Amino acid sequence: MEIVLAFVIGGLYAAGIYMMLRRSLVKLLIGLALLSHAANLLIFTAARLTRAGFPIIGMDQQALELPYADPLPQALILTAIVISFGVTAFALALSYRTYKSIHTDDLDKMKTTDEADDSKETSA
Amino acid sequence: MNNLLILPIIIPMFTGILALLAYNSRTAQRWLSVLGSSALLSVAVWLLVEVGRNGILVLQVGGWQAPFGITLVADLFSSIMVVLTGIIGLAVAVYSLAIIDPDHEKFGYHQLYQFLLMGVSGAFLTGDLFNLYVWFEVMLMASFVLLALGGGRGQMEGAIKYVTLNLMASAVFLAALGLLYGMTGTLNMADLAYKFSKGLSAEQSGLITTLSMLFLIAFGIKAAVFPLFFWLPASYHTPPVPVSALFAGLLTKVGVYALIRVFTLIFTQDVGFTHTLILFIAGLTMVTGVLGAVAQGEFRRVLSFHIISQIGYMVMGLGLFTPLALAGSVFYIAHHIIVKTNLFLISGVVKHLHGTLELKKLGGLYQLMPHLGVLFLIPALSLAGIPPLSGFFAKLSLIQAGLEKGDFFIVAVSLAVSLLTVFSMMKLWNETFWKPLPQNEELSAKPLSKKQWISMLAPIVVLAAITIMIGLGVSPAFSLALQAGEQLMNPSAYIQAVMEITP
Numbered sequence: 001m002e003i004v005l006a007f008v009i010g011g012l013y014a015a016g017i018y019m020m021l022r023r024s025l026v027k028l029l030i031g032l033a034l035l036s037h038a039a040n041l042l043i044f045t046a047a048r049l050t051r052a053g054f055p056i057i058g059m060d061q062q063a064l065e066l067p068y069a070d071p072l073p074q075a076l077i078l079t080a081i082v083i084s085f086g087v088t089a090f091a092l093a094l095s096y097r098t099y100k101s102i103h104t105d106d107l108d109k110m111k112t113t114d115e116a117d118d119s120k121e122t123s124a
Numbered sequence: 125m126n127n128l129l130i131l132p133i134i135i136p137m138f139t140g141i142l143a144l145l146a147y148n149s150r151t152a153q154r155w156l157s158v159l160g161s162s163a164l165l166s167v168a169v170w171l172l173v174e175v176g177r178n179g180i181l182v183l184q185v186g187g188w189q190a191p192f193g194i195t196l197v198a199d200l201f202s203s204i205m206v207v208l209t210g211i212i213g214l215a216v217a218v219y220s221l222a223i224i225d226p227d228h229e230k231f232g233y234h235q236l237y238q239f240l241l242m243g244v245s246g247a248f249l250t251g252d253l254f255n256l257y258v259w260f261e262v263m264l265m266a267s268f269v270l271l272a273l274g275g276g277r278g279q280m281e282g283a284i285k286y287v288t289l290n291l292m293a294s295a296v297f298l299a300a301l302g303l304l305y306g307m308t309g310t311l312n313m314a315d316l317a318y319k320f321s322k323g324l325s326a327e328q329s330g331l332i333t334t335l336s337m338l339f340l341i342a343f344g345i346k347a348a349v350f351p352l353f354f355w356l357p358a359s360y361h362t363p364p365v366p367v368s369a370l371f372a373g374l375l376t377k378v379g380v381y382a383l384i385r386v387f388t389l390i391f392t393q394d395v396g397f398t399h400t401l402i403l404f405i406a407g408l409t410m411v412t413g414v415l416g417a418v419a420q421g422e423f424r425r426v427l428s429f430h431i432i433s434q435i436g437y438m439v440m441g442l443g444l445f446t447p448l449a450l451a452g453s454v455f456y457i458a459h460h461i462i463v464k465t466n467l468f469l470i471s472g473v474v475k476h477l478h479g480t481l482e483l484k485k486l487g488g489l490y491q492l493m494p495h496l497g498v499l500f501l502i503p504a505l506s507l508a509g510i511p512p513l514s515g516f517f518a519k520l521s522l523i524q525a526g527l528e529k530g531d532f533f534i535v536a537v538s539l540a541v542s543l544l545t546v547f548s549m550m551k552l553w554n555e556t557f558w559k560p561l562p563q564n565e566e567l568s569a570k571p572l573s574k575k576q577w578i579s580m581l582a583p584i585v586v587l588a589a590i591t592i593m594i595g596l597g598v599s600p601a602f603s604l605a606l607q608a609g610e611q612l613m614n615p616s617a618y619i620q621a622v623m624e625i626t627p
Contacts, residue, residue, distance in 0.1 A: 020288070020292075025284070028288060032288065032291050032292070032295070035291075035292065035295040036291075036294075036295050036298070038295075038299070039295045039296075039298040039299040039302065040298070042298075042299050042302045042303070043298070043299075043301065043302030043305065043306075044302075045302075045306075046302045046303050046305065046306030046307075047302065047305055047306045048306065070309075072305070073302070073305060076254055076301070076302070076305070079254075079258065080257075080298055083258070083261045086265065087261070087264075087265065087268075087291060087294075090265065090268055090269070090287075091287055091291070094268070094272055094280075094283060094284065094287060095284070097272070097275070097280060098280040098281070098283075098284055101275065101276065101277055101280055102277055102280060102281070107284075110280075110281040110284060110285075111281070112277065112278065112281065
């Protein structure tokens with residue numbers, strides 16, 4: 001199982017980075033989302049996959065019985081998923097606003113503020 | 125007394141929530157913003173006094189003992205950083221009253237401002253790496269919105285770059301956390317340090333050094349060090365001035381804080397490799413930052429590149445890795461946060477008077493407002509390291525540490541970069557204040573009421589006064605930094621305070 005997940009994670013990283021290298025804004029965002037999925041799966045796999053009992057101490061037990069699945073990585077992933085959901089929603093809204101005000105989704109055309117002699121700067 | 129530790133986090137939180145409830149009243153939001161920031165500053169000072177007197181304070185949130193729950197820890201370094209957050213938070217909050225336009229306030233400027241302060245204080249106080257990730261995200265989310273709020277073309281372009289690179293850093297950080305957890309089964313910083321201090325096999329310590337490089341990249345992007353800084357000059361000059369002043373003062377320093385924290389507490393297995401690499405990065409960061417600054421022709425872009433160059437000095441102290449060097453870093457961070465915010469605040473006054481910050485179109489300000497010229501010179505010269513201002517002592521201690529360690533090359537680099545900093549600051553002074561106003565240009569200041577002038581200039585005067593005070597009263601300030609540096613070099617006290625065991 002680890003081997004399969006390792007390939008999946010590697011594939012997600014590769015796809016994410018490839019998408020981020022494209023010029024389109026939307027593809028950039030898809031790339032970012034893929035990166036965060038890859039990181040989540042990486043936490044899941046690195047914290048060991050155990051096909052085993054619940055991490056709950058029974059009524060008549062004093063300690064956890066081995067082997068048990070570690071619940072903490074899942075809590076970490078859940079937090080990370082919530083965060084990346086919010087961030088992705090924001091990034092989508094941002095890209096839509098950007099498209100509205102620049103009329104392009106070509107990242108190569110988004111460098112007016114980097115040019116040394118720029119008088120079109122529009123900040124408040 | 126330990127409950128004090130949670131206050132720097134919940135004060136901005138409640139201020140933000142109250143300001144959200146007062147959504148319809150602009151006046152109430154403004155008052156809340158200033159009051160909340162003042163409360164944050166006073167609590168932070170109290171915390172620093174408490175930590176200075178009684179040593180490291182620890183709060184196990186919810187009563188869960190150390191490696192299992194979330195731990196908040198304040199050692200001297202953290203509490204100094206929280207005090208700086210309070211100072212900058214208050215200064216910029218007052219400044220915003222004059223210059224931020226009603227549209228921004230309508231869309232939640234004050235609320236986001238408070239949530240940003242909450243994220244920054246949380247990141248400084250947490251003792252758990254995953255919790256640090258969460259605070260980073262809180263801070264980033266607020267900063268994304270502040271950066272993009274009310275945006276025209278320039279602001280949107282800046283925001284896209286800022287968001288992309290920071291999200292990438294977060295993804296790298298998250299991956300590093302997962303791997304570290306898989307390797308050690310804990311993410312509590314003190315617990316990690318304790319486990320590593322018990323000795324590791326050669327294979328383990330090699331793996332951990334490899335992993336530390338992922339952390340170096342993740343925090344390096346946030347701190348804007350050498351090959352990872354491109355988001356900073358692309359975005360910091362685009363938002364309204366108070367926002368960029370706040371960002372310039374605090375945000376990259378959170379990255380530097382995280383770097384110093386993990387590379388003094390956790391990743392000290394192979395100092396010869398990791399810290400030498402950090403020293404190289406420091407040198408390259410200084411040089412590229414200052415050369416970039418010399419080439420720029422816009423006020424805030426020059427200042428943005430100087431942030432990068434200054435980050436190099438802070439990281440240099442970490443690379444040298446002696447108590448004196450770390451004290452130098454702490455001192456440098458404190459000095460830099462105050463000075464840099466002040467320079468950005470002054471750029472706001474210049475922008476208000478001229479309507480632009482292109483150096484070509486500026487000029488003649490000294491004639492108009494001589495006192496502003498003097499107020500600019502104080503932080504500018506301090507940044508360059510002219511005695512008796514704070515920057516001189518910060519650089520002096522770093523250079524002394526470098527000489528003691530025998531790293532003459534980095535000392536030479538840092539001195540050369542200082543010279544270029546003087547040059548670039550003098551360029552700003554000449555172009556903005558000294559040269560006559562170019563033909564065809566006129567001053568187009570919107571009239572401000574007397575109240576607005578006061579709320580704009582008061583923070584600048586106070587921050588300049590702090591710079592001078594640090595410079596003149598250097599020995600108490602530096603002895604505090606030295607204590608913080610010694611604490612950072614001997615993590616056993618930190619581990620003992622958190623884990624309640626003697627390593």
